[in-house]
Amino acid sequence: MSTDPTGTGASGPDDVQPVGMQRKGLFGVTDSGDTSGFGGLVQAAPTAGEIVSTPEPLGGYFDEVVAALREAHGDEITRAVVVDRGELTIHIAPDRVADVCKTMRDDESLRFELCNSVSGVDYPDQRNRLHVTYHLTSMTYRRRVRLETAVGLEHPTVQSVTEVYPTADWQERETYDMFGVVFEGHPHLTRILMPDDWEGFPQRKDYPLGGIAVEYKGAHIPPPDERRAYK
């Protein structure tokens, strides 16, 4: 996969049922063994829909953070603002991430000095299915905020924030390694946890758990899901 950094190629066998998508039935029984009727149940994936903003005011420090961000970058910078379970998520465009982070770090009313975590989430039912989340902490004001951006498989490019938060270096490498998100401006975007010549992006939802035969000193080890039933 190293020759195909965009990762648009197949990343695993086609017959693997992705998790987290539309669910059918209970206990996996759909044939005549199903006497309950639950086998016919179809549940849409709740992650498939568009992201809906929480109506403002948001309460707490959330309004202040969003207002400061909009003041610096204009109203369009926030694609959606979601408050859920007492946490603020600001959805932004993938090509504005570094600019926004710089404001988040330097603006006197924001002061998010610490970038705790950068990681990815794959929502296979969405058009822009690869999400990248940034968890920022303001030690000055003792606040937390989550930035989120989404890209599609055909152009999975996000601005790198390593210039603003050097700690994002390895975390962006991990996100690239696991999801195939390309961080533009990263000094050396290579795999970090998987071997350098690994093919595919393991944390994508259409990538199987196991399913990969491993060769070790000439012996082929079958994938774990062929050793035991995991359905």
Place this chain on the structure above:
Amino acid sequence: MTATENAADAYAAERDTTEGRVYTVTGGDWDELVASVDPVSEERLIVNLGPQHPSTHGVLRLVCELEGETVRSVRPIVGYLHTGIEKNLEYRNWTQGTTFVTRADYLAPIFNETAYCLAVEKLLGITVPRRADVIRVIMMELNRISSHLVALATTGMELGALSMMIYGFRDREKILDIFEAVCGLRMNMAYVRPGGVAQDLPREGIKMIREFVDYMPQGLDDYEGLLTGNAIWQERTQGVAYLDVSGCLALGVTGPVLRSAGLAWDLRKTMPYCGYEEYDFEVPTHNGADAWARYVVRLDEIRESLKIISQGLDKLEPGPVMVEDKKIAWPAQLALGADGMGNSLNHIRHIMSQSMEALIHHFKLVTEGFRVPAGQVYTAIEAPRGELGIHAVSDGGTRPFRVHMREPSFINLQSIPALAEGGLLADVIAGGASLDPVMGGCDR
């Protein structure tokens, strides 16, 4: 060893590559190697340390570029212990997740479990009973002590203070014995569960904890007697591996390393969880920002943890240790039998011969698990190595949609080049040890 033998041994050969000549050192042959290298033409030597090396703190590989004994650059390479814990979680139900996360940072299993369970509980919107919170705090602080003891022991070993290793592991053993008495396992206990803890503290366990709290201060004094005044220890750690506050923040370094630089940032105080705001303790800091300061901060943190444990034992009031909601609470109960920890016979009697509903609940929860409303949360706790964060996403199903662990070992290891470049090779080891990385957590 003759030249012909050398050529036959694939692991002791030297060969020419496009990058230059490559030598493999297997131990005991260093003099032979140095004799064959011309110091004038080979000013720059690249030494590959690890991934299997006794002083790299686990399967960490460091590629060091040396000029004489001065380190010009260090490139840490990780991933040798990657086990796909985050991916595996997506194929198990939410409760089973604790058995996976506990294996990430194997020196701080209780922290992994607690951070994960706090995330699940936040997604569910439930709060755990008070007794469960107190037990979690006691177990976490015991775990913090055991983890810091390993940090002291391995740092001692890597810097040549082998007695410290023996004493550190000896006293850690006492904590592992407590864990064994409480939950049947010494490591990877899966003791903290969504909704509470797996079982109540046994009376024997409380007695052992009290004995340990009485015993440990003497042990700490012994370590100080062994190391603090020791001239070699001071030389090896003072002024070594310097990283100041702005460096820590830029590189995302938290925990004892950040506090050793003078910033009293401890999530137990700044963003309390599990009722830490009720406990009376200090956040030790130091202004040294070096390996010595980290050693001092860790020792002081053990003392503070002992204070918290004593207060926790006093706060223990009778009550449930798992949420009342039978649609969430893990039904299986464990009990200590003649042959060790196992299924509680009372519980088996209850589901098999007393209550059909209990049997159904048991079956549904154990086979399928509970559903968690869709959404995402981030919870963070103060682990022995710094901020341990869990980003958990649910799609409304019985299994996690995505769980990401913000592992302090992974983040802190990035700072090795900043700590070590420009220093001596021996200080790379002291600096790496002072970060106390655990590769199981780093690579997950």
